[in-house]
């Protein structure tokens with residue numbers, strides 16, 4: 001008997017991720033191996049028909065495996081469904097309900113719920129339920145066709161139970177990993193700027209607001225830097241937008257390298273970066289800003305622009321004040337930045353009262 005996790009392929013094939021089909025291939029391998037074990041088990045337990053049923057099952061899983069390999073996913077789905085449904089029915093009719101072959105049918109439930117399109121899922125679940133109940137009811141009224149001794153039946157039952165248990169665990173782990181990965185990806189998309197990998201403006205606002213609340217409680221100083229690349233338009237005009245993008249990404253790398261783990265670094269606008277420095281008064285924030293300005297100036301921009309370029313930046317520095325909103329601190333940094341630009345650029349200016 002084999003797994004039904006590949007039944008997760010139920011329904012339309014479109015939209016399935018490559019990792020899903022890789023899982024399906026893995027499952028056909030596992031299920032085929034289990035069926036080889038079954039072949040010997042049933043020979044030993046004196047049920048040759050079931051033993052040969054397993055040979056057919058191995059052939060079906062091998063077919064499904066090669067179908068998946070050749071991207072004939074629809075064929076693979078049919079083979080896997082057919083194998084599980086027929087194998088469960090044959091096992092139960094031949095040696096009885098107590099064999100536990102029906103457990104394998106239950107593995108279709110999570111697979112259908114997770115993977116089938118919604119309109120198919122309901123029909124598939126109902127059909128599965130009908131099939132399951134029909135087999136149960138059938139066995140109330142007929143005796144197993146090729147019964148095996150009670151001890152052997154218990155062994156088969158335990159074997160089936162254990163295989164289904166292991167496969168449920170494997171499937172659950174896979175689904176959990178998939179959900180966690182998708183969640184992480186969404187989170188990253190929602191919180192970071194795709195070009196630089198820095199925090200985006202929305203998430204920065206959220207984190208900075210939290211920092212502001214902490215500041216209001218603890219009173220520990222928080223520095224604010226607003227940094228802007230000088231004459232960035234000229235970079236775009238001279239070297240093209242793509243090089244401009246690379247410059248932005250490199251500036252982001254420099255910021256990451258120059259700042260501490262706890263500092264919040266964001267792309268605030270086109271070529272403007274907002275940085276929040278927890279536990280940092282305005283003097284220390286100024287030192288950080290100078291260090292960043294110098295690092296950007298010292299950077300060998302030939303690796304990006306292929307010619308000698310001296311990229312400069314201007315920065316405005318402020319710090320949080322009790323009871324104010326984030327916007328007020330950013331505005332003061334912005335005014336300081338404006339003074340830096342007006343005063344000739346390539347400089348760090350502090351907020352004024």
Ligand SMILES: Nc1nc2c(ncn2[C@@H]2O[C@H](COP(=O)(O)OP(=O)(O)OP(=O)(O)O)[C@@H](O)[C@H]2O)c(=O)[nH]1
Pocket residue numbers: 195228229230231232233234236240241242243244245248269270271341345
């Ligand atoms: N390559 C690239 N350019 C961008 C991006 N976002 C904004 N820009 C460009 O950044 C430039 C900003 O130009 P300005 O606002 O005039 O500023 P500036 O040229 O840096 O001049 P100053 O700030 O006054 O020193 C514009 O040309 C925008 O097109 C981006 O994501 N990639």
